[in-house]
Structure formats: structure tokens, C-alpha cells
Amino acid sequence: MEIILQDSSVKSISKDIDFAYHKENLVYNNETIEFLKPIQIKGNVTVNHGVADVKLSVNTKVLYTCSRCLENFEDTLDLMVDEKISKNEQEDENILTLEGGEVLDIRDVVVNNIYLALPRKVLCKEDCKGLCQLCGQDLNEGQCNCTQEEVDPRLAALKDMFKEV
Ligand SMILES: [Zn+2]
Ligand SMILES: [Zn+2]
Incomplete structure (x- = not known):
């Protein structure tokens, strides 16, 4: 799902987002985290003068490996994305700058947010x-x-x- 951040558009555009993204796995802290189901992405993106306001809810299920006992375990991953992204650098530091071009790929936004939401240390339970x-x-x-x-x-x-x- 890609959205073009046009800045000279007359009106703002608004897009409803509802799709599933199949991703095999991702590498995090030298561990491979496997997705057990497609990443469900729902929400809305509004683009106004080249700035996208991205509001999404993300849900998936992942297979972790406990960093202490090395057991595999499943867990759901739910997170909210609430970001403003611009193709040009903005004074407002809450607005992220899109690297390289004006095509915003919602999947990249979601994967970045998944990285941020992952636990710093993967444990099957607190007191493993x-x-x-x-x-x-x-x-x-x-x-x-x-x-x-x-x-x-x-x-x-x-x-x-x-x-x-
Ligand atoms: Zn453990
Ligand atoms: Zn022993």
C-alpha cells in the first residue's frame, strides 16, 4: 500500500486503510522473529500539503524465542501507529521526514513501528x-x-x- 505525498494538491486526500501484509519474519537483536499470521492493518491516512497523518491499528501474531531458555512461544502483537510524515523536512520535530522521494509505503511505516514495539529482551515469562x-x-x-x-x-x-x- 503506497501513498504519494503530493504537496501542491488542491484538497487534502483521505484514504481508508484495511489490508493484510504477509511478512515472513524479521531479524531483531540477532534473533529471527517469525510472523504466524499476516499483519492486519486498519485505519486512515490523510495527506495535506505533503504531510501524511497516519493513524493505524496493527495486529498480528508472532513466534518468539525466549532469550533465556530458548523455548519458542507465540504472542499476539497489537499496536497503534500515530505518525505524521512529510516528504520535506518540517520545523515541527514531531513530523518525521520521508527518506528518498515522495512515495510513502504504509508497510514500511508498520514494520518500523513493530520494531519499536518489540520487547527489548524477549522472555517467555518475566521470571524465566x-x-x-x-x-x-x-x-x-x-x-x-x-x-x-x-x-x-x-x-x-x-x-x-x-x-x-
Ligand atoms: Zn524462557
Ligand atoms: Zn545443571
Whole structure:
């Protein structure tokens, strides 16, 4: 869905937006986030003197990978887009400037807003216990048999040496 930001148009134009955008995945913090359904985009765009006023609601479902326990989990993603975008730089700093030309691609606006809405750290739950660093056991599913004392890695290496003797 593309909208041309004409500035000399006589009247402002208004467009209702209602479409679904199929996107496979996106890379975020070195993790691939998969879209489990098309991104639903609804709302309205008004263009007045080369400035687009974009108001959208966005809904989709994504597959995350927990950064602690590496489990995959699904979550819905709902967000609102409320942005003004101009093809020329404006004094008002709340108005974003469109890079390269006058064609505003609504999909780009939506994807940028999805990036901003993603959690900084992806966790399956607030208090995810993660994996045991020694044996890899998922500590959400129960304690492993490794000793729980924090072992200094240098001491750990010594310990291993003694074991071999
Ligand atoms: Zn987790
Ligand atoms: Zn363990």
C-alpha cells in the first residue's frame, strides 16, 4: 500500500486503510522473529500539503524465542501507529521526514513501528529461570543436579584437573 505525498494538491486526500501484509519474519537483536499470521492493518491516512497523518491499528501474531531458555512461544502483537510524515523536512520535530522521494509505503511505516514495539529482551515469562549453564537443563522444568554454588571459572578448571588425577 503506497501513498504519494503530493504537496501542491488542491484538497487534502483521505484514504481508508484495511489490508493484510504477509511478512515472513524479521531479524531483531540477532534473533529471527517469525510472523504466524499476516499483519492486519486498519485505519486512515490523510495527506495535506505533503504531510501524511497516519493513524493505524496493527495486529498480528508472532513466534518468539525466549532469550533465556530458548523455548519458542507465540504472542499476539497489537499496536497503534500515530505518525505524521512529510516528504520535506518540517520545523515541527514531531513530523518525521520521508527518506528518498515522495512515495510513502504504509508497510514500511508498520514494520518500523513493530520494531519499536518489540520487547527489548524477549522472555517467555518475566521470571524465566533459563538454562543451567553447566548441563543445559531448562530450570523452569525443575532443578538439575549440578551444584548451585557459584563456581569461579578458574577454580572450576582446577577442580576438573584434580578430577582427572
Ligand atoms: Zn524462557
Ligand atoms: Zn545443571
